[in-house]
Amino acid sequence: YVELKPHEVKHIEIAEATPMERTLDLNADVTLDMMRIYVEAPEGNKELKDSLKKLLAVHKKLLDLSTEQDSLRRRLADYKERMDELHAQILTLQVVKTGNDLMGHLKNKMKDISTRVQKTTISIVDQEEKIMLARVEFKDMLAELTLTDVTAPAGATGPVSSKSKE
Numbered sequence: 001y002v003e004l005k006p007h008e009v010k011h012i013e014i015a016e017a018t019p020m021e022r023t024l025d026l027n028a029d030v031t032l033d034m035m036r037i038y039v040e041a042p043e044g045n046k047e048l049k050d051s052l053k054k055l056l057a058v059h060k061k062l063l064d065l066s067t068e069q070d071s072l073r074r075r076l077a078d079y080k081e082r083m084d085e086l087h088a089q090i091l092t093l094q095v096v097k098t099g100n101d102l103m104g105h106l107k108n109k110m111k112d113i114s115t116r117v118q119k120t121t122i123s124i125v126d127q128e129e130k131i132m133l134a135r136v137e138f139k140d141m142l143a144e145l146t147l148t149d150v151t152a153p154a155g156a157t158g159p160v161s162s163k164s165k166e
């Protein structure tokens with residue numbers, strides 16, 4: 001609503017925007033690539049870009065931790081396989097009366113592998129804890145991510161919170 005006096009000229013700017021709701025799968029490579037491209041682009045909201053940079057960093061940390069955990073699990077499986085082999089060799093040597101030196105060596109190897117299994121198991125548990133903490137941090141950052149409402153009039157600046165679905 002604009003009032004004009006006779007022969008008065010006023011310039012008004014009319015802006016129109018269509019509200020858009022979009023769901024993004026943050027586990028999809030395409031989504032992360034889109035976010036990276038947006039963050040690297042020269043134009044755009046600096047606050048949003050900073051928030052997205054932090055979010056992407058936590059996501060990368062989460063992926064790195066998961067990759068490391070997978071590696072530890074594979075290593076643990078290899079150690080357990082080697083322990084089974086050593087156990088079978090020790091049982092075979094117990095039948096032979098002359099293999100005392102070799103038996104001692106195999107038993108020492110078995111202790112070494114057993115120690116490695118214990119250390120790797122502890123490392124896996126530590127990784128699971130780190131992954132859990134990173135997930136909580138990621139979800140917390142995602143919940144606090146806010147977008148500016150571009151459809152609001154210039155005087156009313158209220159952020160619109162993002163919503164995450166579990």
